[in-house]
Structures are given as structure tokens and as C-alpha cells.
Amino acid sequence: MDSPSNSTDPAPETTASPASLTPTFVGRQVCGECHEENFHLHSKSGHASTFVNTRDSDIAKKFVGKTLDAGEPYGLLEYSMDENGLRVKRVDDPSNQSFPLEFALGSGHNAVTFLSLVSDADEDTLGIEHRVSWFAADDHFGLTPGQIGSSPTTLAQFFGNSVQDEHMHACVNCHTTSGKIIDKNIVDLVPNVNCEKCHGPGSEHVRQARLSNNPPPFSVGNDDWNAESELQLCGDCHRLPIDFPPKQLREYPRLMARFQPVGMLRSQCYLQSRGKFKCTTCHNPHQASTAKSTEAYVDDCVQCHTENTADHVACPVSPQTGCIECHMPPLRFEQGMTFHDHYIRVHPED
Ligand code: HEC
Ligand code: HEC
Ligand code: HEC
Ligand code: HEC
Ligand code: HEC
Ligand code: HEC
Ligand code: HEC
Known part of the structure; x- marks a missing residue:
């Protein structure tokens, strides 16, 4: 799985023709030639072997x-x-x-x-x-x-x-x-959710990158990616509110925790952050969620929720630790499957 020569990917393309105006898929191992770190992180994430x-x-x-x-x-x-x-x-x-x-x-x-x-x-x-x-x-x-x-x-x-x-x-x-x-x-x-599923077919980007070290912006760059377009991308698969009947959205039964964007969209963190709160606030989209420590996720929370900003409130119960366990608890589903409730809130049982 970690090997750049995944047999099911298309053959690596070495000379994309300038004449091919419509970009085509080149396969993740080609991306890996220049974007080594993302390639290796992605290899170990669920996206790469689903x-x-x-x-x-x-x-x-x-x-x-x-x-x-x-x-x-x-x-x-x-x-x-x-x-x-x-x-x-x-x-x-x-x-x-x-x-x-x-x-x-x-x-x-x-x-x-x-x-x-x-x-x-x-x-x-x-x-x-x-x-x-x-x-x-x-x-x-x-x-x-x-x-x-x-x-x-x-x-x-x-x-x-x-x-x-x-x-x-x-x-x-x-x-x-x-x-x-x-x-x-x-x-x-x-197969799998590879680089080009999110970034689009890459042949033209690769061609330009081979001609210069400074290729023009390609699909989802840091510049043109905002909370809305990113939510649309992730939500296409992880589900959006539009995928559910209104009653379910209103009542938000426990099973909705499987659909992270739906929970996130109800959270005050999202609603009151004016477009600054998105999936990549906490996740590197190339990395497995479990590859990041709980402490590192807590750091994400504390970045906003500190005692010394006028913008945000800090937790009166535990201002420095344990945020995930209380406000995004892992919920067990049938057959022991576990999902973290992305509807960030004060849970009644806390
Ligand atoms: C699940 C969707 C997804 C997949 C799969 C994915 N990316 Fe990304 N990528 C993103 C998003 C979203 C951003 C913007 C991140 C941000 O704004 O923090 C990004 C940013 C980047 C960037 C620029 C920022 C950086 O991290 O250097 C590069 C380069 C990149 N991706 C390469 C790749 C490569 C190579 C692969 C495959 C090995 C890949 N991506 C797979 C969604 C994805
Ligand atoms: C020949 C080397 C090379 C290959 C192959 C390559 N890239 Fe890039 N890529 C670059 C360079 C150079 C940049 C610009 C500097 C940077 O952002 O790292 C870049 C930038 C990017 C960015 C950020 C663009 C932005 O506007 O911020 C993304 C996303 C990206 N590449 C994805 C991919 C994906 C997906 C593949 C495979 C389809 C791929 N790259 C293949 C060299 C390459
Ligand atoms: C709308 C997109 C979508 C469709 C349609 C879909 N899946 Fe998934 N599937 C996902 C996502 C996203 C996950 C990751 C869930 C997570 O980890 O939060 C997933 C996870 C899974 C898992 C891992 C266990 C789990 O539930 O997390 C299995 C197995 C699976 N899907 C099988 C299937 C099968 C079989 C079908 C078709 C009959 C299917 N999926 C249809 C998006 C989809
Ligand atoms: C981008 C900034 C940002 C980040 C990151 C963030 N939040 Fe928030 N959160 C907010 C804002 C804004 C509010 C609205 C109240 C306020 O002003 O603090 C809020 C509200 C809350 C509330 C109160 C919810 C309610 O319904 O009253 C809780 C609990 C909370 N956040 C927990 C967390 C936890 C836990 C994390 C990390 C997993 C986190 N937040 C990450 C911005 C953020
Ligand atoms: C405020 C931080 C935060 C934001 C924002 C966030 N997540 Fe998460 N996410 C987490 C934490 C914490 C975990 C649990 C990680 C672990 O296993 O330790 C997690 C786990 C996951 C998982 C693994 C399955 C599960 O539910 O445990 C998926 C899939 C996921 N997130 C998708 C998303 C998507 C899609 C978005 C954007 C709609 C998003 N997340 C936004 C913090 C966040
Ligand atoms: C093409 C569909 C698709 C898109 C787009 C997508 N995902 Fe996923 N995602 C999946 C599937 C399927 C899984 C289940 C992987 C598995 O089998 O474990 C998954 C799993 C995950 C996981 C948990 C698995 C792990 O290894 O940690 C996280 C976190 C996650 N996705 C975040 C995101 C984020 C953030 C975005 C947007 C930048 C995104 N995904 C976009 C389909 C998608
Ligand atoms: C032991 C469980 C627990 C832990 C750990 C915890 N909280 Fe809380 N949090 C609560 C409870 C309970 C409340 C409601 C307190 C009240 O209303 O008096 C709360 C309230 C909040 C609020 C809303 C405060 C307000 O005035 O509206 C925010 C924001 C918050 N927590 C963020 C965090 C963050 C960030 C962390 C991690 C650094 C964290 N919490 C850790 C239980 C916890």
C-alpha cells in the first residue's frame, strides 16, 4: 500500500503532451515524486485503502x-x-x-x-x-x-x-x-480516494511543474480554498444536511454522529467563526485522523478558546485539557464502530 507502484493505478505518465488540453489522471505515485510528505501521509490514511x-x-x-x-x-x-x-x-x-x-x-x-x-x-x-x-x-x-x-x-x-x-x-x-x-x-x-479525487486530474499541473518550479495554482491551493468549498468537497462523501430528511436534522439522533459535516455545521464554533472554522482547522486532509494525538487536537480548541481573548470564551470546567472527551465524545455504534460527534457542544451528561 505504501509502495509507489500500486498496480491498480494507471501507469505513470512521463511526457504529458502539451496538446492534451483536457487534463487526465496521472495516478498518485506521480504526485508523490514531488509531494513526498503528502504522499506518505496519504498512504497511511483510510482514503488510500478504502x-x-x-x-x-x-x-x-x-x-x-x-x-x-x-x-x-x-x-x-x-x-x-x-x-x-x-x-x-x-x-x-x-x-x-x-x-x-x-x-x-x-x-x-x-x-x-x-x-x-x-x-x-x-x-x-x-x-x-x-x-x-x-x-x-x-x-x-x-x-x-x-x-x-x-x-x-x-x-x-x-x-x-x-x-x-x-x-x-x-x-x-x-x-x-x-x-x-x-x-x-x-x-x-x-480505486480509493486519491490525490486527484480532491485535486482533480493532474496531467496539466505535472506538465507545467516539470517545465518550471513555480507552476500556476492548481485546484485546491491554500489561496482559493475556503470553508464553504472545502465543506462541499468533504461533505460530498461524508454527507451534508441536504442528504437527510428535516425531521432527522431537527432531532439530531445519535446516529448522525457518523456524518461529521452535519454535526459540525450545527456547532457554535462554526456558526460564530465567520468562515474561519472548517475541517482542515483540525485535520490535515492527507493524514489519518488517528495519526494525530489527542493533545494536538486540544491545541486546536485552545487556539480559539483561551482565557485571554475577547473573541472567545474559555471553558469554566477545564480550560486546558480533555476537550474532546467532553465536547466531541467518541460514540459507539453497532458492532463496536466508533465515531466522534462533531456537533461540538455541552453535552447534557457532562
Ligand atoms: C480528501 C481530499 C484530499 C486528498 C485525497 C488529497 N488532498 Fe491535497 N489537499 C486537500 C485540501 C483540502 C488541501 C488544502 C489544505 C488546506 O487548506 O489546509 C490540500 C492541499 C494540498 C497541497 C498544498 C498544501 C500542502 O499541504 O502542501 C498539496 C501540495 C497537496 N494537497 C497534494 C496532495 C497529494 C500529492 C495528494 C495525494 C498523495 C493529495 N494532496 C491528496 C485535499 C486532499
Ligand atoms: C514535477 C513535480 C510535481 C508533480 C509531479 C506534481 N506537483 Fe504539485 N506542485 C509542484 C510544485 C513545484 C508546486 C508549487 C510549489 C508548492 O506549492 O509546493 C506544486 C503545487 C501543488 C499544489 C498547491 C497549489 C497551490 O496553488 O497552492 C497542489 C494542490 C498540488 N501541487 C497537487 C499535486 C497533485 C495532486 C499532483 C499529482 C496529480 C502533483 N501536484 C504533482 C510540483 C509537482
Ligand atoms: C455518499 C458517499 C458514500 C456512499 C454512497 C457509500 N459510502 Fe461507504 N463510506 C463513506 C465515508 C465518508 C466513510 C467514512 C466514514 C467515517 O469514517 O466517518 C465510509 C465508510 C465505509 C466503510 C467503513 C465502515 C464505516 O461505516 O465507517 C464501509 C465498509 C463502507 N463505507 C462501505 C460502503 C458500501 C458497501 C457502500 C455501497 C453499498 C458505501 N459504503 C456507500 C462514504 C460513502
Ligand atoms: C476557529 C475558532 C474555534 C475553534 C478552533 C474551536 N471553537 Fe469552539 N467555539 C468557537 C466560537 C466562536 C464559539 C461561540 C462562543 C464563543 O465565542 O466562544 C464556540 C463555542 C464553543 C462551545 C459552546 C457551544 C455552545 O453550544 O454553547 C463549546 C463547548 C466549544 N466551542 C468547544 C470547542 C472544542 C472542544 C473545540 C476543539 C475540538 C473548539 N471549540 C474549537 C470557536 C472555535
Ligand atoms: C474542532 C476539530 C475538528 C474539526 C473542525 C473536524 N474534526 Fe473530524 N475529528 C476531530 C477529532 C478530535 C477526531 C477524533 C480523532 C481521534 O480518533 O483521536 C475526528 C475524527 C474524524 C473522523 C474519523 C471518524 C470519527 O468520527 O471518529 C472523520 C471521518 C472526520 N473527523 C471527518 C471530519 C470532517 C469531514 C470534518 C469537516 C466537516 C471534520 N472532521 C472537522 C476533530 C475535528
Ligand atoms: C470521494 C469521497 C471522499 C471525499 C471527497 C472525502 N472523503 Fe474522507 N473518507 C472517505 C471514505 C470512503 C473514508 C473511509 C476510509 C476508510 O475506509 O477507513 C474516509 C475517511 C476519512 C477520515 C478517517 C479515516 C482516517 O484514516 O483517518 C477522515 C479524517 C476524513 N475522511 C476526512 C476528510 C476530509 C477532511 C475531507 C475533505 C478535505 C474528506 N475526508 C473528503 C471518503 C471521502
Ligand atoms: C469534564 C468535561 C469537560 C472538559 C474536559 C472540558 N469541558 Fe468545556 N464545558 C464543560 C461543561 C460541563 C460546560 C458547561 C459549563 C457551564 O455551563 O457552567 C463547558 C463549557 C464550555 C464552553 C462554553 C463556555 C461558555 O461560557 O459558554 C466552552 C467554549 C468549552 N467548554 C470549551 C472547552 C475546551 C476548549 C476544552 C478543552 C481545553 C474543554 N471545554 C474541556 C465540560 C468540559
């Missing part, structure tokens, strides 16, 4: 040889690996047919779920989200969130819920840099 073929997934290997109970009427599922990736079959199925599990989604920070692309009765492409997932908490296997009350109506659904149409396309879009689902395949697939 979509892999099960053939290359260490988590998929954990399933091999296991028999797992998918609940009634699904029965026991048995896993094996061949040169194309992971396969699953139902122990009770007399036909003994196995089903391919093609892609592993999720870096393993919280969980990994498998996705397969198959044909439905009309020969249209359909996604099957596998019924059993792996969860980082206690290194355990369990039912994929959202599949507890499901009941299968087709043979394929014995292996998981179907995802169709825009949901299927969105699933792939949020976890990859590029790729189009055509006839059970993903054409022009560049």
Missing part, C-alpha cells in the same frame, strides 16, 4: 476457511479464495455453487464490507453488499449494518442486500477516484 480487490485484501484473507452464521433463512456461509478473489457458498445449498465477493470496501479502521457486481433477471448490473462484514472492534465478524431485518427474494440476495441504480454508482463513487460501472465491470477504475 477499495481493494478481495484478492489483495488482508481482511478478506481472514474469511478464508471460516464458516460463519448469517442467521435464518441464510444459514451457514463458507469462504474460500481463488486467483480472482474471495468466494462464498451456502453450506446447505445442495448445488454447491459459490458466489464471488469482488471488492473490499473500508480500510479496516472501523469495518470492511464486500461488494459484488452481478446481473439481475433483466441483465442489468446490480450490486450485492455482502451480509457478513468484518469489524475492527474485537477483530470480529458480524452482520453488515442495515441487514438485520432483511429477507432474500432472489438467489443472489442469499449473499447480501442488493444495491441498485444511483446507490450502486454512489457506493463506488465515494470509495474510488474514478470508475464507471458498465455491464458488471468497473471501467477506468482508479
